[in-house]
Amino acid sequence: MSKQRYTMVVIDDIRTVVNGISRDMDWESQGIEIAGTASSGEEGLALVRATRPDIIVTDIRMPKLSGIEMMRELQPQLPRSKFIFISGFSDFDHAQNALRLGAFDYILKPFTPQQLAETVRKAAAEMDAERRQSELLSDMEQKLRESRPLLRQEYLSMLVHFHAPKETLRKRWEFLQIEVDLQPLAVIVLEIDRFMQKTEDVPVNEAELLRFALQNIVEETMLNMAKGIVFRDSVHRFVAIVNPVCAGGALAIAEACRENVGRYSRSTVSAGVSAAVDDLSELPSAYRQAVEALTYTFYTGGNSVFFWEHIRQRQETMPRLDTELEKELVYALRSGNAEHAEKALALLLDDAGRGEKRPSPDSAKALCVELAALIRDAVPELTDEHELCELTRALSSPRAVLSELRATLLSLCRLSCLQVQSRLQSSAQEMIQAAIRHIRDNLHLNLMVGDYAAHVHLSTSYFSNLFKKVTGTSVVAFVIQEKMEQAKLLLTEDRPIAEIAESLGYEERSYFSDVFKKTTGLTPTEFRAKYGRKPGQA
Template sequence: MKERFSMVVIDDIPAVVHGIANNMAWTEHGIKVVGTASNGLDGLHLIKEVRPDIIITDIRMPKLSGIEMIQQANQSGAKLIFISGYSDFSYAQEAVKLGGFDYIVKPFTPEQLLEVVLRAKSVLEEDSQRQRYVYDIERKLRESMPLLRQEYLNLLVRYRSHPQKVKERWDFLNVDMKDAGFIIFAVEMDNYYAGDTNAAINDVEVQRFALQNILEETLLAATKAVVFRDGINRFVCISNDHEGLDTLQLAEQCRENIARYSRATVSIGVGKTVEHIHDLPISYQQAVHALSYNFYSGGNSVFAYPLYEGEQTVTMTISSEKEKELIYILRSGATDRITSVIDEIFGEWNHIQPLPTPEKVRVYCMELMVTVRNAMNEELDVEDNRILEHRMEEMTYHSASITVLKSIATEICHLYCSHTKSKQKATANAVISQSIAYIRENLHKNETVDDYAKQVHLSTSYYSNLFKKVTGQSVLQFVVTERMEKAKLLILQGLPLQEVAELVGYDERSYFSDVFKRRTGFTPTEFRKQYQP
């Protein structure tokens, strides 16, 4: 759409006004004459009323001269074109000082005037385009200011820079805080999982917006502060510290208000006060370090730096006896004892002061699990090995609390224990199957449990327990059952009862008959009559 500019003509000669206003095709050039006047005073009222883009005015006029009129109109931005005779050249110089665009000497032709007006129009178009550009830049800057502030504040708390540059950027972003005495809270949403596909994006964004709003309201009620996002599930609060402000209590209020007014809980790390803007990274690192100790609480807690005065070096050890006991349990397949031993190992750290850093605990647990893996020296199947690698990765990178870490360690131990039990069961089944085959082939021999145990190279007690675990019967119960089943077949084949008794390991026929009746409810003779025609 072609831009139109407004113009007024002011001269005390009516013919000049009429000729300029009505006898030239201004509309063809995007110019509209919006008013005329015949003296300086009327011209002043006209200019103030219509605020034209171009003013064509005579210098010498009654009531007010053109120069006086322009001075009083104070119409900045309009292009001033003065017309007058040669004798008014000194006035023309003054007109130029007032910001006049050009000066036309009478008499002039319509072409001369048109050329000057079109040049004025061209300059107006350039000015208008420049103004639109500047306005667009300012608009974009206003719209992007929250993002600029977010990005700058994120950089400000992480990296130290020259104090003067930091101060200039701080002032440019118009942060409404005093530029001295700062303290940082690092606030983290508890139990937040970025991979939770069940949570709608809008719901997550609404929750984060609500948390930021609660933090801002709580802090601003006590001091000047600014809150911004630091990643997906963390916020950073920069607040002014001042006399009488209990920062730890303020952090507790933030935690309590979030728990009360939202569906979330947070953990908060509080840094120490720093005096200057360029020292904010110090307080930020302290706050993040303090926040990491929610590892012990599991969330919904506040930790202030320093957690402990003095020496921070902590030596973590586990007694060799506890380590050996854990390995023994895994090798023996005693699943029911895993949890209690893991609890005892983790419980030893509760008495260490100061508490070891979460990273130290993670590293030590990894070392413990590597020790377990090396001691077991077991080749897991593909699925179990996949589970093991996944749990080890979780232990290293995703164990948000000591409770989770302990749970992962317990699961890994159960994995190895279950693998051990499976191998033990397979081995036991093979050994007992071998023993059963031997028993069935040697029912005619009068052998003892000790004889059977020696045959598979096991102690009598271990063999007896293993046999019952696999078959559900004692060795002697199994032997008697097998003898009676074989005796039934031999009886039905018509063998003499004395020979049947000897073939199933009984020297005396009468004793064999007693055992057979107790087991079947029939004597050998009754059994034969019942099943033979």
């Protein structure tokens, strides 16, 4: 017998039958509890309504209210209860009709207790099966309720990326109980600004908490304005499918979401908004529109909303670099003039984005890459590989914004100019050192500044300026200083002053003496007397 316990009532206008069934049979051992008995259809109807039993054993023919009439009255209220009819042979047709009307079974008089017990056992077994089925269905429904959010997430993600037959989409939409009207529809793609930078060193639970909080703000904002549903599209991106029927449509909803995220959190979001569509099958197209609109955050750096309809109306013209400004940039780079190079670069960027139509983000990025190549070509000796890798990464990043690329190009300009300045400085040092060697090798000649400049293949003025920049003194002063140092050495020896003067390129001794005294504060004779060799010294 069933392990479940069930209640049963017995209804018959013959009291001995009622007593025999209810008192003389061992129902307790079979898990059956007698909830009551009745001797007429009317009493039975009241009894059943009061006790709501699982099993109803009733005579099919009773005065005033038959068993079948009673069943018809009670079935809507007790659809799971099992009716077992007791029927005489003459009522066989009525019993067959009862089965058609929904009775569980019938037994014909006369019957044995075993026959009735077996029929009741079968009814209990069927109720066991029904209960198990009901529990299984209930469990499945519970699991479905629990998994429905995930199923919605997966379905909606597929819905905006792939096409499917309209009827299939509609049935799935209804099955998942998505409370959004099927038309009109618009897609809003929202992206957390600089999410990767914010969460780079943040524990995963904090990053998830941030995403959860922002999604809640977006959902509450949207649902206060229109029907819609929000789901995650990537680690830093949400998608909202909305009915754009409020004032201002989906664009107003996106703006409100942006404002509330900024107001109630420490983050900001940017959004791209599609045009309205009239069918679920058009959502992939709307999603692409919203993503395209979102790319225009490239110009703002974040915390902004772009509408595809506004972008679509633009007739894009490919940006072109001004030839004269290009030349100016190249000249400034090759001369190492960072100030002029940065100014020319800024003018090029401003000029390319000037006008009524801004180029698409992809075109603007291509222009930045072109400018980076121009800078590299102008200064091919640029060798700082770490800096170059960082700059290349910034230029190629899909999340790069114009302000970052502008800063990257300016950094590349400065790096290039520093490289050129370093090279020029090294070259200048080498040329001046060559000139100094030439000066020291030719102290005996009365050479001019132009002669020294010619030796290192520079103009006189450029050489003079470069010499002073490198050494801190003028060419003439340096030559005089070198000659006077050589004169000091020669004066310590026992050589005639006139001869010393001539060996240093001075034609007149008196002029040499004047220069020497002006430089050292002593005449050649006084210097020799003070520092020269004394008689008897080796």
